[in-house]
Amino acid sequence: MPRPLRVAIVGAGPAGIYAADALLKSEVAAEPGVSVDLFERMPAPFGLIRYGVAPDHPRIKGIVTALHQVLDKPQVRLFGNVDYPTDISLDDLRSLYDAVIFSTGATADRELRIPGVDLDGSYGAADFVSWYDGHPDVPRTWPLHAEKVAVLGVGNVALDVARILAKTADELLPTEIPPNVHEGLKANKALEVHVFGRRGPAQAKFSPMELRELDHSPNIEVIVDPEDIDYDAGSIQTRRGNKQADMVAKTLENWAIRDTGDRPHKLYLHFFESPTEILGTDGKVTGLRTERTALDGTGNVKGTGKHTDWDLGAVYRAVGYLSDKLPKLPWDIDSGTVPDQAGRVIEESGNHLRSTYVTGWIRRGPIGLIGHTKGDANETVASLLDDYASGRLHTPETPAPEAVDAFLTERDVRFTTWEGWYKLDAAEKALGTPQGRERVKLVEREDMLRESGA
Template sequence: MPRPLRVAIVGAGPAGIYAADALLKSDTATAPGVSIDLFERMPAPFGLIRYGVAPDHPRIKGIVAALHQVLDKPQVRLFGNVDYPNDISLDDLRSFYDAVIFSTGATADRALTVPGVGLDGSYGAADFVSWYDGHPDVPRTWPLDAEKVAVLGVGNVALDVARILAKTADELLPTEIPANVYDGLKANRAREIHVFGRRGPAQAKFSPMELRELDHSPTIEVIVNPEDIDYDEGSIATRRGNKQADMVAKTLENWAIRDVGERPHKLFLHFFESPVEILGEDGRVTGLRTERTELDGTGNVRGIGVFKDWDLGSVYRAVGYLSDELPKLPWDAASGTVPDEGGRVIDGSGAHVTSSYVTGWIRRGPVGLIGHTKGDANETVANLLADHAEGRLQAPAAPAPEAVDSFLAEHGVRFTTWEGWYKLDAAERALGEPQGRERVKLVEREDMLRESGA
């Protein structure tokens, strides 16, 4: 009797879970069946949703309900707190599985090459996001002593960072933020937040809903300079061909023509200002120098040689995420991705690396919203199943599921399970209940392991 197809998925965020869902919905899942193990370096699943989405976005976190349904399936197992490649290597995985899908995402900050980037008070947005999302592997405190703050970038991460810096701690208290984050934000001195983009309103990468949410806070006054509302032929074409870009531009136009109100925290959205240097004194950020830009007719911009120094106490760089290189796999350092064709990992000669696949941001870079990874996963899984049908996968030496449990036990790996997630979930909800909150997130890895019954 043929055995089920054994697939390992490294990374239990949305991309990995969508890949598991695609496998479960395939014909192969009916006969001879599929057996899927997800490996996650954190003790809890859900990746970006748990550690990359701002806590005041419960709507996005609602995606967890759909992901839950996938992980509830009996063909799927979760091994949390298992780090690739330190706890389990590619050779180990190949000995247990017919195929391995990597969906490790992107968690580091992409470099910004301007002078002064290494000064105290110059921060990567990804590090700040990890702090306010209660990531167990980052410090428990964050310096929030600057009254005027810059955020570089015009994407949704920049909006999240700016919004968290501008809101009061008490506004965020109903969310799942842990006590250390609440205490840190309570001491936040920021009163002016300046978001900088080097291009214009039509080129901003905000999603319309996230942009409008900036204006919902009773403490945040969003300000746009009317001189920053400018379009060329390329910008007009973008607005005509992209409904979201047009909605963003209209929102910014409306904010530019209104009077400035009395809300205590001012959040400025600046366009056509390209950062050229982070200014400092005695090793500490004291400001930002930008060059004014202008549109060139195509939607791109060029500098016009007019510079401005902004008095600022800290700078957050939200210029994109970058994936960590995966050992034993080909790597494109420029894009921060694993080279692939249709999700099949390919080497320098263009040949498919047997039984190895990628999906999500490790495949195509950190672009798009969470839902965009579903189509990505479907393509990768379709090609994996085609390779399986045509006999191109490498059969594992030890395909029995219990072989993985034995391996981890023999190597002393304390792993969590899907059943353990239910225990951790219950513990976090119990922490929030006395305060009328849905949950309070546990931060310490050891606490998470204990509550999960690792």
């Protein structure tokens, strides 16, 4: 009787778990069967949802329920606190599995090439998100001394950063934020948050729901300048062909025509302002210089030559995420992705790197919402299964599931399991119970490993 197809997935965020789900729903899962192991460098699973989504987004975190159902399947195992390639290499994975799927996502900040980015007070949004989400590998404190703050970018990450900066610590206390984050936010001095976009309202990448949520806080006054409401032929075409873009534009229009209220924290959404320089004195941020832009008829913009200097004490760059280069895999330095064809990793020669696949942001870049990775995973898994049916996968030396445990134990790797996640989950919920909170997230890696029974 043929043994089950053995697949390793590196990265246990939504993209990796969706790939596991696609494998389990395939015909191969029925006969001869599929066995999937997910390797995650964090002690806990769920990737972006745990460490990339703002804590005041419970609806988005509800996706965890669906991911839980996949990880509960007996054909799936989790090996947490295992780092690629430090703890396990591509050659190691090849010796244990028929195929390997990389779904490592994107966690670094994309570079913004303007003068002043290295000044004290200029921060990458990804680093700030990791801090307020309790990532174990970042500092426990964050400098929140500026009363006026800029956020560069008009995507959902920019909205998250702006909202966290503008809310009060007590507003966020009912969420799962750890004690160190709550203490840090209590010291936040920001009274004005300015979000800058290079193009117009029709080109903003906000989700309509995320945008509207800005206005739900009793402490945040959202302000839009009526002069920033402008459309050209390309913008009108975008609104007609994209329901979400139209909803975003309508929300911004409504905010632009209303009177300014008296909520204590002001959040300004600026459009047609392209950052050209972060200003500083004695090595510290003192402001931001932008150039006014104008629509060119196609939905794109051109500079007008008119510059404005904004008095600001900190700048957060939310201009996109970037994936880390994966050793032993080809790399496109411009896009920050692994070159592929339908999920198959493609070498510089144009050949498929045998039995090796990618899905999610490491494949297509950090675009789209979490749910968009499902279609991505389905395509990648379809390619893998086609190669399996055609006999194009390599044969591993030791495909038995117990060989993985033995390998990690021999390497002295302290790994966590899916059963360990249930223990960690229970421990975090127990911390929240006395405060009437759903959970309090553990931050220290050692604490997570202890509670997981690593």
